[in-house]
Amino acid sequence: MVVPARRRPSLGRQKIEIRRIESEEARQVCFSKRRAGFFKKASELSILCSADVVAVVFSPAGKAYSFGHPSVDYLLERFMGPNTGNNNNDTSRPGVQVRRGRMVDKLNRQYGEVRAVVEAQRARQETLDELMDRERAARSRPAAWIDADVAHMSAEELVAFGARLMAVQDGVVARADQMLRDALLIGRPPTNTNSRARGGGFFHLHHF
C-alpha cells in the first residue's frame, strides 16, 4: 500500500535577502516576529552582561515600541531617590495630572514583550491610542523646547546632547518600567506555555 507520498509539511525557513519586504502583509508579520526577537535579544544582552540597554522601534505605521532594560533599581533610585525635592523651576511645561491606571495601559501598548499581559486587555487598546494622540497634540506647543535646537547644535554639542538624551531616556524608561511593575505587581512575566514567550521576559530587577 503506497503512502500518498505527501510532501513535506513545510519547506522550513528560507533564506532571504536583507532588503525591504515589498508585500505589505508579509512585512507586517515579519515586523512582529522580529520585533519580539529583537527585544528578547536586548533582554538577554542586558541580563547576561549586566549592560544597560534601551531600544526603540517605530513601526512603519508610526507606533512606537520600546524596550527599557536593566538597571531599573539603580536609575529608579537616582531619579526618585532621596533628593526628590530638588530645584526644578517648572514654569513652562503644562501639568498633565493623571492617575496610575492609565499609565499601565499605555506602557503595555508601547511595550513590546509584555504581550502576555496585553493579551488580557486588548480591548482597552483603542482608548490608549486616542489618549496618545490627544496628549501628543496637547504637547505639540511646548514640545519644541527640545528639538528646536537640534538643528543648530555644533557637532560637539550634538554628541553631548545625544549622550544626555540617552541617559535621560534611560531614566524615563526605568521609571516607567518600575511604575508598570508596581502597578501590575509583577516580579516576573506571567508563566506562559507558548515557547516563544519563554525566554525571560523583559522586566528584570537584577544587578547594579
Place this chain on the structure above:
Amino acid sequence: MVVPARRRPSLGRQKIEIRRIESEEARQVCFSKRRAGFFKKASELSILCSADVVAVVFSPAGKAYSFGHPSVDYLLERFMGPNTGNNNNDTSRPGVQVRRGRMVDKLNRQYGEVRAVVEAQRARQETLDELMDRERAARSRPAAWIDADVAHMSAEELVAFGARLMAVQDGVVARADQMLRDALLIGRPPTNTNSRARGGGFFHLHHF
C-alpha cells in the same frame, strides 16, 4: 590501526541560562558578540520592515554604543531642512563651537559597528575619552534642564516625555549618522574580509 579516537573538536554551542555571567572575562566576550548580533538584528529589522530603530547599549564599563538607523534622510530633512531659522530662544545653553573632525572620531567610538573604521584610529581613542569627560563636566551645570524634572512627572507626562525623547533622539542619531557619513564619505561600510563584519553594516540610506 586504531585511530586515537580523538574527541570532537568542539562541543559546539552550549545551552546557558539567561542570568548574569559571573566570569568577568566571559561576560566581556559575550558582550562583544551579542552586541554585534543585537545591532545586526536592529539593522535587519529596520531594513526588512522599513521601521525606525534606535538602540543604545551601555557596557558594564560605562561606554555607550548606539545604533541609529534608517530614516536618516527623512529626519535629516526634518531637522536641518528648509525652516532652519526657527524660533529657538536659546538663552541658557552654552555654545560649544567645534569643527567637524572631532565629531567623526567621537561618533566612531560611540558607534558599535563602525569598528572597521575605528580599528584604523584606535590611537586617538584616549584623546576622545578625555574630550568626552571634559565636555560632560562643562555641561554638568546646565545639563539639569532635562532630567531635573523627570522625577516629578506624572505618569502621563512621563510617557509623553519618553515618546518625545525617543523622537528627538532619533533625530540626533540621524543627524549624527549623516555627519559621520559625510565626513567619511561612506555609502556602505568598508569591505572587510572578516566574516563578523559582513551582514550589511548599519548605516543605511534607504526608505521613507
Place this chain on the structure above:
DNA sequence: GAGACTATATTTAGCAG
C-alpha cells in the same frame, strides 16, 4: 490576522591558536 508548526538559516558558547 494572530498563533502553530516544521525545516532551515543564523547565532553564538566553549575552545584553540
Place this chain on the structure above:
DNA sequence: TCTGCTAAATATAGTCT
C-alpha cells in the same frame, strides 16, 4: 585580547489553521 572554528541552540520564512 582578539580571531577562527564547530556544533548545538535559537530564530524565523513560509504555510496552514
